Amino acid sequence: MVIYMDEVAIVAGQDTQPVIEDPAAVIAPRKPAARSAPKWETDARDRVRTAVRRFSKPLADLVARDANEGDTRLLVTDFLCEGLGYDKYEDLTTEYQVKGEFADYGVRIDRQLTAFIEVKRCATKLNAKHLRQVEMYAVNEGVEWMVLTNGQVWQVYHLTAGLPVVIDLALEVDLLGDGGPAHKGDALFPLSKEAFKRRVIDDLWRAKAATSPKSLASVLLSDAVLESARKELRRQTSHNIDAKELGRLLQTTVLRDSL
Numbered sequence: 001m002v003i004y005m006d007e008v009a010i011v012a013g014q015d016t017q018p019v020i021e022d023p024a025a026v027i028a029p030r031k032p033a034a035r036s037a038p039k040w041e042t043d044a045r046d047r048v049r050t051a052v053r054r055f056s057k058p059l060a061d062l063v064a065r066d067a068n069e070g071d072t073r074l075l076v077t078d079f080l081c082e083g084l085g086y087d088k089y090e091d092l093t094t095e096y097q098v099k100g101e102f103a104d105y106g107v108r109i110d111r112q113l114t115a116f117i118e119v120k121r122c123a124t125k126l127n128a129k130h131l132r133q134v135e136m137y138a139v140n141e142g143v144e145w146m147v148l149t150n151g152q153v154w155q156v157y158h159l160t161a162g163l164p165v166v167i168d169l170a171l172e173v174d175l176l177g178d179g180g181p182a183h184k185g186d187a188l189f190p191l192s193k194e195a196f197k198r199r200v201i202d203d204l205w206r207a208k209a210a211t212s213p214k215s216l217a218s219v220l221l222s223d224a225v226l227e228s229a230r231k232e233l234r235r236q237t238s239h240n241i242d243a244k245e246l247g248r249l250l251q252t253t254v255l256r257d258s259l
Helices: 039-064 069-083 128-141 181-191 193-197 200-210 213-220 223-237 243-254
Strands: 002-005 008-011 092-098 101-109 112-119 145-149 153-160 166-174
Touching (some): 039 193, 069 092, 092 128, 101 128, 153 200, 166 200, 181 200, 193 200
Antiparallel strands (some): 002 008, 153 166
């Protein structure tokens, strides 16, 4: 007698198993297809990488001849447009006036002012004074993103309003530093128009802020961590230190440069 169950023939009285033509198909399940990046991201990354490669020689020539700020700004404008995807006429406003001062660039995304860019001559080392300058523009206009560049080094800062304001470095890329065009292009990708519009840089900033020395120090000095550290120290050394005293010692020795 033959009984049909789920399209498999079972013959009564026989230990019959369904025939599997390819046992490997059962042993090795099919791997899921890898997720690919959206086309806008792929295109933007490729464009930034190409620009890093293309502008490396002109940039090196500017540095070699100690070009002035005006010449540096010409290169920065081209890189912003050709590399980072900003429209020269729609997205960028040069000499943006802020209470009698002038920022080198105001950046608009969908007509909304989103960032200020301050350009220094290519041989100038970016410093805290330059940051305070662009910070003033951002505070007065209620803008949260600031960019400092000398053409070679690009620094992007986030400003959190308050008293006092909080400034976090979100990214820094040296176009003439170590690493190839792909590495530098990917590092600078969050500053591209497409990524900036989709707030990709926000995730980068939050990750940087969460793992900053100040943030990590705050975690290490929390009550829960200090209590665990006190117990572990007692287990290892038999010394029973007070948690508050342990916190004070950590602040004045191990963590003094992070606070």
